[in-house]
Amino acid sequence: MDTYLDGFTRYLKYERELSNNTLESYKRDIHQFIDFLKEKEIIKINQVNKTIVITYLLYLQKKGKATSTISRSLAAIRSFCQYLVYEKYMDQDPTFQLESPKTQKRLPQVLTLKEIELLLSQPDHTQKGIRDKAMLELLYATGIRVSELVALNISDINIEMDYIKCCHTQTKERIIPIGTIAKKTLEKYIVNVRDYLVTQNEESLFVNYQGNRLTRQGFWKIIKKYTQKAKIDKKITPHTLRHSFATHLIQNGADLKSVQEMLGHSDISTTQVYTLLIKNKIKEVYEKTHPRA
8 A cells, every 4th residue: 555655645746746745745644544444454455445435534524533634635535546546556536426525614814904014014123123024025025935935045036127936846936026115125134134144155045043044933933923013913824924915916906817826826716715805805894884784
C-alpha cells in the first residue's frame, strides 16, 4: 500500500503541481486511510470498494471528526483512487458518484477599510517598525500568502516597474502589481534598514535581527502584536489581510478572473467566496436601513 502512496505523492507534486501544504495534507489523509485498511486486513488495493470507503467515512464521523475534515479526506481518497485507476492499479474508482457530506461554508474574516488603516498605522519609525510596515503594506497590497511573503528574495522585487514576482511552488510564478504606498514603504525598508541587517550573500527580502530570513512564525508574532496595539476586536491572521485584499478589490469593481490570478487560485470557485461576503454585507445594510426590511 505504501508503494502506491509514494507514486501518488510524485503525481501530485510533479503533474498536478500542488503546493507543499496541500501535498502534505493529501499524504496525511491517505496515510490514515491506508492504516485503516491495514486494520481491516485489506492488503490488496483492488479489495477497496465503495462500501469500505463509506465505512471509513463513518469511522471518522464516530471519532468526532468535523464534517469539513471528512470531506477533505474523501477528496484525498477520490484523487488517490483516480490516480490508481489511471495507472491501472485499480479496475474501477470506488468513490465514483460518492457525495461529500454537506458542510456549512464559513466565510472568511475580513477587515473594513478603517480597520486596515488602523492596523497599518501601528508600526513606528524604528528599523523594526519600518520593516514591519513594509511587510504589512505589501501583504495587503498584493494579497500574497505569508509563506510567499517570507519566501521573497530581493531579486523578486522590481521597484521601477512596480511589481513583485511571486512563486507559490517551484513551477508556478505570478507577477503582482504593488501600489504607491506599498512601493514607498518597501523602498524605505530596502534603503534604510535591510542593508544594515543582512548577513553576507543573504538573498531574503525580509530578515530578522540576526540578518537571516524571517520565518512564518516570526511574522505571526508581528501581526499579533500590532492587532493588540490597534485594539481591533477581531481575530486577525496573516490570511486576514489576503481575504481583505480580495474583498476590497471585488467591492471596487475588479473582475473575478483578475483577482483569481493575483491570488494564485487554481480554481475560480475558490475566489467566488469573496462575492458571498459582499452579498452578505449588502443584505446586512438593507436589513438595517430599509424601513420595511
